Amino acid sequence: MTVIVTESLSKRYPRVTALDRLSVDIAPGVTGLVGANGAGKSTLIKILLGLAPATEGTAHVLGLDVTKDGSTIRERVGYMPEHDCLPPDVSATEFVVHMARMSGLPPTAARERTADTLRHVGLYEERYRPIGGYSTGMKQRVKLAQALVHDPQLVFLDEPTNGLDPVGRDEMLGLIRRVHTDFGISVLVTSHLLGELERTCDHVVVIDGGKLLRSSATDEFTQVTTSLAVEVTDTDTHPDGTEALRAALVSAGAAVSTDAAGAASVVSSGHLLYVEAPGEETYDLVRDTVAGLGLGLIRMEQRRHRIAEVFSTADAAAGTPATVPATAGAPHATQDGGAHDAA
Numbered sequence: 173m174t175v176i177v178t179e180s181l182s183k184r185y186p187r188v189t190a191l192d193r194l195s196v197d198i199a200p201g202v203t204g205l206v207g208a209n210g211a212g213k214s215t216l217i218k219i220l221l222g223l224a225p226a227t228e229g230t231a232h233v234l235g236l237d238v239t240k241d242g243s244t245i246r247e248r249v250g251y252m253p254e255h256d257c258l259p260p261d262v263s264a265t266e267f268v269v270h271m272a273r274m275s276g277l278p279p280t281a282a283r284e285r286t287a288d289t290l291r292h293v294g295l296y297e298e299r300y301r302p303i304g305g306y307s308t309g310m311k312q313r314v315k316l317a318q319a320l321v322h323d324p325q326l327v328f329l330d331e332p333t334n335g336l337d338p339v340g341r342d343e344m345l346g347l348i349r350r351v352h353t354d355f356g357i358s359v360l361v362t363s364h365l366l367g368e369l370e371r372t373c374d375h376v377v378v379i380d381g382g383k384l385l386r387s388s389a390t391d392e393f394t395q396v397t398t399s400l401a402v403e404v405t406d407t408d409t410h411p412d413g414t415e416a417l418r419a420a421l422v423s424a425g426a427a428v429s430t431d432a433a434g435a436a437s438v439v440s441s442g443h444l445l446y447v448e449a450p451g452e453e454t455y456d457l458v459r460d461t462v463a464g465l466g467l468g469l470i471r472m473e474q475r476r477h478r479i480a481e482v483f484s485t486a487d488a489a490a491g492t493p494a495t496v497p498a499t500a501g502a503p504h505a506t507q508d509g510g511a512h513d514a515a
């Protein structure tokens with residue numbers, strides 16, 4: 173079962189190829205669409221909504237053809253655009269009621285759905301104030317509410333965490349997850365941050381220069397590694413237990429690092445040791461060494477990959493473009509030395 177299918181979908185502008193023969197199937201659930209600035213994310217969403225014609229290829233949304241059934245698609249799909257598009261002088265309630273009416277809801281149902289949706293996105297208290305006075309986080313919530321108000325089967329959320337601070341970002345990601353778990357609505361959410369999607373999405377599609385780089389379940393990106401994360405206590409004899417253990421393991425011949433191997437993007441905690449564990453004997457070695465030093469073992473667990481690492485290691489080796497920048501705005505060089513223009 174799929175909610176979105178594209179086949180060899182391309183979009184060419186006179187000077188840029190925004191989408192390049194993209195073929196992808198997207199199942200129900202929460203799917204992340206990741207790519208650097210200019211990768212083609214917003215272009216894909218506009219084609220899927222039937223708002224922009226593709227140059228070649230086909231696309232279906234909820235089984236409907238984007239070239240013929242655009243208006244039916246837009247009835248069944250909610251859309252949160254990436255740019256600020258809210259009128260400053262009306263309240264969230266007035267605006268979302270208006271959008272609900274535009275989607276065909278009768279007046280009473282529009283008001284009820286608006287109240288429910290604004291409550292869901294956490295805007296209940298402020299809903300009668302003009303939007304012009306809202307913070308960025310509140311505006312993003314209004315944009316999310318108007319995408320949900322007509323009870324769509326699927327929503328396209330274009331960069332919903334843009335401009336949010338880390339707390340606002342986490343709250344928005346939580347809301348997005350609940351759009352699916354509470355209402356059963358499928359979600360396609362774009363981001364240029366690989367890392368933020370691994371907790372939110374069931375599936376991640378990565379595009380680069382309009383081409384499909386990878387489409388996988390989040391679990392496949394975050395496979396367990398052969399390295400063990402070990403955390404120990406400090407004692408009076410060993411005021412730095414982590415360092416004492418590191419030294420003892422190194423002298424016993426184990427490969428130990430205080431950083432997740434090769435993973436520049438992973439924040440390494442000062443109290444974690446990463447031990448390469450090719451076999452079971454390494455588990456015994458760690459346990460015996462910790463006991464020998466008289467330290468307490470807080471945890472010893474197999475480390476999982478972070479999505480961002482998959483692109484800094486595995487794909488570089490496979491000869492595909494080396495990195496999908498984990499942060500916005502990084503110049504995006506491909507292996508042939510070319511660089512994509514940021515939009």
Ligand SMILES: Nc1ncnc2c1ncn2[C@@H]1O[C@H](COP(=O)(O)OP(=O)(O)OP(=O)(O)O)[C@@H](O)[C@H]1O
Nearest residue numbers: 185188190207208209210211212213214215216515
């Ligand atoms: N109307 C247009 N005319 C010409 N080129 C365009 C047009 N719209 C988009 N492009 C180009 O197509 C490419 C893809 O743009 P798109 O907006 O889809 O990227 P994006 O992945 O959404 O990027 P961002 O993260 O910056 O939002 C870019 O190179 C952009 O400059």
Ligand SMILES: [Mg+2]
Nearest residue numbers: 213214215254
């Ligand atoms: Mg975009």
